[in-house]
Amino acid sequence: MSPQFNPELRRQTTDINTMRPYNFSAGPAAIPLEVLERAAKEMSNWHGCGMGVMEMSHRGEEFISIYEHAESNFRALLSIPWEFKILFMQGGGLGENAIVPLNLSRAQEVDFVLSGSWSQKSLKEAMRYCSPKIAASSESNGFHEFPSPRTWNLNPKAQYVHICTNETIHGVECHELPDLKSMGCVAPLVIDFSSHVLSQPVDWSRVGLAFAGAQKNIGPAGLTIVVVREDLLGHALSICPSAFDYTTVAKNSSMYNTPPTYGIYMAGLMFDWLKQQREGSLTGVWAMQKRNQEKARLLYEAIDASSFFSNPVAPLSRSLMNVPFFLADPAKDSIFLKQANEKGLLQLKGHKSIGGMRASIYNAMPLDGVQALVDFLKEFEVHFA
Numbered sequence: 001m002s003p004q005f006n007p008e009l010r011r012q013t014t015d016i017n018t019m020r021p022y023n024f025s026a027g028p029a030a031i032p033l034e035v036l037e038r039a040a041k042e043m044s045n046w047h048g049c050g051m052g053v054m055e056m057s058h059r060g061e062e063f064i065s066i067y068e069h070a071e072s073n074f075r076a077l078l079s080i081p082w083e084f085k086i087l088f089m090q091g092g093g094l095g096e097n098a099i100v101p102l103n104l105s106r107a108q109e110v111d112f113v114l115s116g117s118w119s120q121k122s123l124k125e126a127m128r129y130c131s132p133k134i135a136a137s138s139e140s141n142g143f144h145e146f147p148s149p150r151t152w153n154l155n156p157k158a159q160y161v162h163i164c165t166n167e168t169i170h171g172v173e174c175h176e177l178p179d180l181k182s183m184g185c186v187a188p189l190v191i192d193f194s195s196h197v198l199s200q201p202v203d204w205s206r207v208g209l210a211f212a213g214a215q216k217n218i219g220p221a222g223l224t225i226v227v228v229r230e231d232l233l234g235h236a237l238s239i240c241p242s243a244f245d246y247t248t249v250a251k252n253s254s255m256y257n258t259p260p261t262y263g264i265y266m267a268g269l270m271f272d273w274l275k276q277q278r279e280g281s282l283t284g285v286w287a288m289q290k291r292n293q294e295k296a297r298l299l300y301e302a303i304d305a306s307s308f309f310s311n312p313v314a315p316l317s318r319s320l321m322n323v324p325f326f327l328a329d330p331a332k333d334s335i336f337l338k339q340a341n342e343k344g345l346l347q348l349k350g351h352k353s354i355g356g357m358r359a360s361i362y363n364a365m366p367l368d369g370v371q372a373l374v375d376f377l378k379e380f381e382v383h384f385a
């Protein structure tokens with residue numbers, strides 16, 4: 001059982017470990033305490049060099065070693081083949097909504113699958129640089145499922161096909177990447193995997209480009225990771241800013257301009273943490289996948305068993321990372337949030353566009369945190385339903 005959260009005790013105690021509340025924020029999101037504490041220890045003097053990471057030249061040997069360690073661990077954790085470049089950029093997920101078409105569209109037609117707010121936003125931004133077509137959409141059913149590839153109407157002229165593999169707001173996840181080749185499509189698949197990167201392995205044989213903002217499942221905001229197959233480089237539009245031309249960024253090992261150095265360092269600490277995670281004989285992202293499946297099953301089972309709480313997403317499309325849920329009586333939303341906070345269950349308020357609640361249970365959320373939420377749901381239902 002998780003310890004009861006007592007805000008008074010939290011202020012007094014030095015043992016923050018047992019008293020730290022559980023943070024369900026969708027992003028920027030919780031970071032494991034061990035990672036934060038290691039960063040705190042190294043804040044002003046990294047490995048005895050007399051400088052903090054924020055104060056280092058990005059071209060100095062200290063930072064280069066931090067960068068190379070982070071990059072090689074990220075490649076190893078996700079088993080990224082060598083024909084893919086890993087780019088550490090700035091601009092966030094929304095930046096990539098412009099940077100991807102600037103680099104890959106050749107100002108021609110591209111395909112989008114709409115499965116929620118994020119893919120919709122990506123489509124809208126792409127319209128400024130190329131001609132997107134909608135290959136499939138689940139908007140008519142309220143974005144409650146990921147459109148099955150069998151229903152996609154792919155455009156043979158499309159330069160790429162964009163999907164969002166985890167819709168952070170609607171709580172919809174694509175659990176198996178589509179095999180475009182077997183669908184007769186030669187265009188590369190572009191995935192926005194911002195909110196579930198590193199939560200599970202990726203089948204890179206099906207991917208041309210993947211991008212993720214760091215602030216959901218990796219570390220602090222400011223770093224954006226792009227994984228791009230080499231043969232897709234070299235076709236940026238002439239209006240593409242040099243700092244966002246993947247070819248330029250790749251040629252300069254992400255140091256064409258100053259990269260988000262502290263974000264890269266924090267990501268590196270998170271990768272170290274991930275490598276140490278174990279579930280039985282599984283390690284790294286395989287262990288995380290198992291743990292994430294258990295966490296999600298526990299929470300969805302509690303919601304489905306309740307007549308007061310509900311989740312509208314089709315079971316096969318439910319996200320393991322972001323779980324939106326609704327109270328049968330929205331008038332009780334504010335008392336729910338107040339009581340949750342008092343129990344040390346933080347940031348459960350749903351996204352303003354769909355309301356209700358949302359529990360984001362990224363890699364940093366332990367099973368105990370989900371159990372504490374489930375216990376609270378049951379308790380709340382008894383008293384307030």
Ligand SMILES: *Cc1c(COP(=O)(O)O)cnc(C)c1O
Pocket residue numbers: 027091092093094095118164166167168192193194195213216
């Ligand atoms: C959070 C998020 C983004 C974007 O984020 P910014 O970094 O704020 O631009 C993009 N896509 C998905 C799926 C996200 O969850």
